[in-house]
Amino acid sequence: MKQETSQWGKAVKKAVIDHNMTLKQLAEKIGYSNATVSQVVNGRYSNSSYKMIAEKINKVLGTEGLPERTETPSDEWCQSVKIELVKQSMTVNELAKQLDVSRDRLSLVINGKMMNEAIVGGVNRLLRINTAAVPADK
Incomplete structure (x- = not known):
């Protein structure tokens, strides 16, 4: 993407x-x-x-403005992930292994710094998270 x-x-x-x-x-x-x-x-x-x-x-x-960073996971989604990791006694390393992605890339996504729909989908599936990663009003 x-x-x-x-x-x-x-x-x-x-x-x-x-x-x-x-x-x-x-x-x-x-x-x-x-x-x-x-x-x-x-x-x-x-x-x-x-x-x-x-x-x-x-x-x-002489340009103006800032980079638009609209495609990042919401704070609410990131918090939901962190809560589920604690509830399930799972580390970020373990989650990354289950998703077959690097720990660094996963960390960027679950800390709201980068959007990756495949990772978000995998996290939602594995941790059974129903919170939208990107709010509908964006």
């Missing part, structure tokens, strides 16, 4: 070209790695400092 680039991400990519820069040059200018800047621009950065990075990008390029 390929995540579509946000409007902010598209504006940044256009501004980089308009400024005759590369993402690598932009990254150097704001003091972050090329990989980190690329992840923020493409909406795949899970660290809470993405807002600060985006603001630095905006300052250099």
Whole structure:
């Protein structure tokens, strides 16, 4: 499932070209790695400092706004998962093994940092969670 680039991400990519820069040059200018800047621009950065990075990008390029991060599991769903893990005396490692996914990727999903529908579906099935991962009003 390929995540579509946000409007902010598209504006940044256009501004980089308009400024005759590369993402690598932009990254150097704001003091972050090329990989980190690329992840923020493409909406795949899970660290809470993405807002600060985006603001630095905006300052250099004259762009506005922040990356839209609409596709992340709800706090309610994340809490439900954590409660069920405790109730069932299961660790994140054990759940990851049962789902056949990496512990790191599973942690990103159950901590609300990244959406992966296959992982969410597997977690819901294994832990018998009925809470929607993404609220219907989003």
